[in-house]
Structures are given as structure tokens and as C-alpha cells.
Amino acid sequence: MTTTDTYSAVWQRRTPRKRLLIWTGWVALVALFVWCWQLMTENTIWAFVTDAPRQAADIGARMWPLEWGYLPELMGPLWDTINIATLGTIGGVIMAVPVAFLAARNTTPSATILRPIALFIIVASRSINSLIWALLLVAIIGPGLLAGIVAIALRSIGFVGKLLYEAIEETDRRQIEAVRATGAGGLQVLTYGIVPQIMPAFWGISVFRWDINIRESTILGLVGAGGIGLKLNASINTLSWDEVAVILLLILGTVVVSEWVSAKLRRAII
């Protein structure tokens, strides 16, 4: 009975080799973290960092009696913000639909040329934040609502395009084949075979993006693209933290309402 001796008393989940590998991985991650931390904090002025609690208390104290009298003045910019989000979403969706049809494997007219172009448009739009789009557009077409709308629209193309082309690729082939079997042309297959299948997804994605856009359009004013962010920027620049607090509460309220509306609408659609 010598075989029983080879069993370890304590159960181990992994073999020693695997444990060593995992352990090396963790050590490498810690080393990478320490190295990055040193690179990052090279120029940090620690006096400012240690001073932070005092600064926080100062800002908090200045926020206190909230400047509610500022609220009526904010209604115009809030209307602008909602318009930026809504018109931007509409513009983005209109541009995203053809891109999505070009990017989906089952509807693209040419998989070698047009599909990579469409995919690049989607990736470029998704990887650049709407604030950066706004920064560029304010420099190009000047400050104002139009820059915000175009920024939101350009940013939405990637999101809507990606989700929509995935929905198109997941459509049921048999329905499309059935429509095609009646002798329908390409456009008829599109309108009677594919569009009805992706319609709920389309509306769901659009409403979801509108909700995100409300959130994003509240801050576009920081770079001059109109809306309530302009007021926020002005209040921050004059260090009137009591006004900043009111604006932030209003933004928070708007975001909560838009989230509720979008959840309701999506539940009604899907």
C-alpha cells in the first residue's frame, strides 16, 4: 500500500506548472504597474495632492447655499442641450443606416472594397469621443449648437452602425429566401425581408443612443459647442461653485429622466 502516500493531504486545483505560470503573470502585472506609476507621477507636485482635502472642503463650503435663483436662466440652455441630442441622434441614425448595410456581410454589395471602408468609418467614429469631435468642429465651423449637433451625429454613426450591422447579420435567412422566391428584386428583398426583422432593433438602438447622447450633450459646451455645458464652463471659470452645484443637479435630473423615458420606450418597442 504505497500508492496512498503519493496523494497530497491538501487538495490543489491546479498543477504546479500552471500555478507557477499564473504567479509569474501576476508578478509581471505588479512590475508593470509600478513602472507605469513611476512614469506617470514623475511630474506630479505632491504638495498639491496632500493639499487636496483642504481644497475639497473649500469647494464644498462654497457650494453650500445653492444658488437656486440661477435655475430659470438655465432653461434655455437645457432646451438647446435636448435639441443637440435629439437632432444629433436623428442625423447620426440617418448616416449610420447606409453604413450598417454596407458593413453587414449578408447585404454588402462588395465585401472586398466597401465593407472595410464601412468598418473603418464605424471604428473611427467609435474611437473618437464626442467631446473631441466637438473640439474639432468648434474649430472648423465655429462655436454654437450646429457644432454640437454634428459632433453628436458623427459620434453616433459608429455606435448605431455597429449594433445595426450586427442585427442585420443575425436576420433569419429563411424569411429573406421566402421573399426572394416570390421573384422580388434586391430592393424588395430589403424592404420586405430584412427591414421588418431589424425594425425593433433599429428603434431600440436609436432610443438607447438618444439616451447616451443626452448625457454627452450636457458637457459639449465645455469646448464651446452650445447647451448647458456653456453655462457650466462659465460658472467654473468664475469659480462660482454654488452655480456649478445647481447646474450639476439639473444635469443629473435630466439624465435620470432621459434614462427613464428611454427604458419605458424600449420596453414598449421590444
Place this chain on the structure above:
Amino acid sequence: MSTSYPTTWRRPPQLIKSARLRYAIQFAIALYLAVAIGTLEVDWARVAAGLERGGRFAAGFLQPDFVSRWDDISRGLVESLTMTLTSTVVGVLLSVPVGIGAASNIAPAPIYFVCRSIIAVSRALQEIIIAIFLVAMFGFGPFAGFLTLSFATIGFLAKLLADDIEEIEPGQVEAVRSTGASWWQMVNYSVQPQVMPRLIGLSLYRLDINFRESAVIGIVGAGGIGATLNTAIDRYEYDSAGAILLLIIAIVMVAEYGSSYLRKFLQ
């Protein structure tokens, strides 16, 4: 027996069946659009003047200039990348306890409410607004950015982790508990193995998101490539700005494909 079949067919409406409601909604939308576009103030002369500048920007995008501002660009990139990694690591470390605390099936009620409210605050505030406050408190530079991204990571990761823990197989928890395991042993041997693959996947995804965000928060002074981009645009150096944007797009693409490959490899 000759029944006359209709020769034309109109597709029935798909979402809203009642015709009256449909027309009402269409009318409301048209009215809103008219009012919204009516209140839109656009300085078309300025837009026309800007189109020439837009052309120059497009030209800069096609002929990016990586060289003349390379010092600034590389410093911004290093700041962004280091900020991304450190904030993701710290954010994940912080969000694991918060996430466990916010799972209603393994945490006691008071801790559950505390952790859920931490998550709610972190999710409600946008990165850029947190960054404004943290820059005011901690001074300009990547340290404020690091704190911003760490805080934002908690809201994202802790929520998804908590939701995941709430959906685990209760049988395994029951089995481990019936061996006489303590709470820690229960978390370690029955919860952690079930959520670990997803936690790793979400952390990699968040790494990707944190890099994108690090490009933005520089605009309000929190360091990183966003600050460099902002400067380049302010100086009207569109060729440098184009180079920075191309770098951001390239890194985001690499990060996206890399993290999706890694996630597939790990699961």
C-alpha cells in the same frame, strides 16, 4: 366560383397598430422638429468660412505630421497609457470588494445599500465632470486623471460584477457552505471560480474604455493625449492634430482586437 383576390398588398404597420395614435405621434414629431430647428441659431457665414478650414483639417488628416510635435505627442501618449493601466488596476482592486458588497445574495443589507450607492454615484457622474473637480482639488496633470478613471472604473466594473454574482449557480454555494466553510471560504471556492472569467473579460474591456476616456479628460487639464490634442487644435496645427487622432484610432483598434483576442483565449 370566382372570388376576386386583391392584386396589391400593403405591408401592415409594425410598431404602432392604431392609425390615430400613429398620426398623432408623427404630428408631434414634426411639430417638435419644426420648433427645434426654428430655435436653432446658425451663423451660416461662419460655417461657410469654416469649410475652407475644414478642408485644411481633412488635408492634415491625410498628411499627418508626426515629427514636428513628437516630443509633446509622445509625452501625452506615455501619460495616457500609464494612466490607463494604473487606473484600471486600482479601479479593479477597489471594485472587487464593492462589487461583492453590492451583490444581494452574499452581502448583508446595510453593506449592500452602501455599496450600491457608491456605484450609483460613480455611474451618474460623467468622467469629465469628475475630472473637473479632481483637477480643482489635486492640481493639473495625470494624477487627477488617474483618480478620475479609477473612480469611473468602480461604477462600471462593480455594477457588472455585482449583477454577475447575483446570477451565480446557488447550488455550488450551498455545497461549499454545507462542508462547514466560512464566509471567506465560500466566496473563495464557490463564488470566485464562477465569476472570474467574466471579471477578467470586463477588466480588459474597461482597460480599453479607460484609454478612450484618457484621451478626453485631458481637455479639462487631467493630463494625457487629450491635452496635447487640445493644444494642437488651439494652435491650428491640423496636421499634428490629425496625427494624434490617427494614433488614438490605431491604439483603440489594437486595444479592441487585443482585448477581444485575450478574452477569447482566457475563456
